[in-house]
Amino acid sequence: MPEGDTVLQTARRLDTALSGRVLTAFDLRVPRFATADLTGSLVLEVTARGKHLLTRFEGGLTLHSHLRMEGAWRVYGPGERPRGGPAHQIRAVLGNSERTAVGYRLPVVELLRTEDEERAVGHLGPDLLGADWDPDTALRNLLADPGRRIADALLDQRNLAGIGNVYMCELCFMARATPWLPVGELAPPVPALLVSTAKQLLEANRDRPMRTTTGATAALARNRSRERLFVYGRAGRPCMRCGTLIRVAERDDLPTYWCPGCQSGPTG
The missing domain is CATH 3.20.190.10 (MutM-like, N-terminal)
Known part of the structure; x- marks a missing residue:
């Protein structure tokens, strides 16, 4: 995606x-x-x-x-x-x-x-890379259904437009929550940080030929590894934060990556 x-x-x-x-x-x-x-x-x-x-x-x-x-x-x-x-x-x-x-x-x-x-x-939410970007509206949209899984809320383009499966997995890692956790269970200010970090990541990568999340997220992740991504595509490799092996599962026909050591919440 x-x-x-x-x-x-x-x-x-x-x-x-x-x-x-x-x-x-x-x-x-x-x-x-x-x-x-x-x-x-x-x-x-x-x-x-x-x-x-x-x-x-x-x-x-x-x-x-x-x-x-x-x-x-x-x-x-x-x-x-x-x-x-x-x-x-x-x-x-x-x-x-x-x-x-x-x-x-x-x-x-x-x-x-x-x-x-x-x-x-016209059905799209605020565009993370567009002139219509509005973080307050994006946050309200994201939290409109508290029982919805974080992954589904982030990937729903009606909430905020531009997040795909890679960024979804990376954002959940940074929030220390599994993608299956209901978004309403995120304690403040984590939902607002998800929105602001999503904006930061896409802005940082808009001009890069190769996407990275590990070098542009110091506010939420202190690891300065040369790895380009924290969890996406790293199944079976050690987490850069805690050393636990990254896992992957199919979620709605999409590969979903997470760290069992760092991320709390349901896993399916």
Whole structure:
């Protein structure tokens, strides 16, 4: 599940390749929009909203796409052969005289009026990397259902937009709570620290080619190890805080990592 920083970096790459240029190629390989043709249109901008990508064109149209688990956008130069997957996985092609952007395995591809973008992204909570960020609203959203598991509350994009499975696991570790603990059982000021640290982490990684959480969280974790992540992807390796072996379990088809020594709460 891509994180908000990854989606923002994708938006930047697409914006650099497409914005201010006229399309010489436009192909949406999804049944509903297969006949749409914006060849000759000017691309105004590509922007991210949470984990959603919005490509805006002159004339008031927007291409809305979402990566979810398997999707990806790749940008190629003139004469460069697309290599992001077999041709049957291509869902969108946007090209100009200098660059071609190809969307692979995109589960969401839709063309809509720019004025109707809220229909696609209006349900999202405050964007951790967006101009609409509001920590107070994010905190209220997070605590609106006290009986909900922390993991589910953090991953619900209606609460705050941009957290994926990696950050969820890391944030729970920093809070010393298992992902299965009801969010209402977190004692103040831990919920507020979850929100502020989530913002800190995504901001710190928005310009990095390789994500890290261990070097940007001194307020909640004193360990200065060179390891990039505290728990995610480290199953069977010792915790950097207490030495207990990190564990992993499947939670709603997602791998969930935690330290049994440091994190308190239910484990399933």
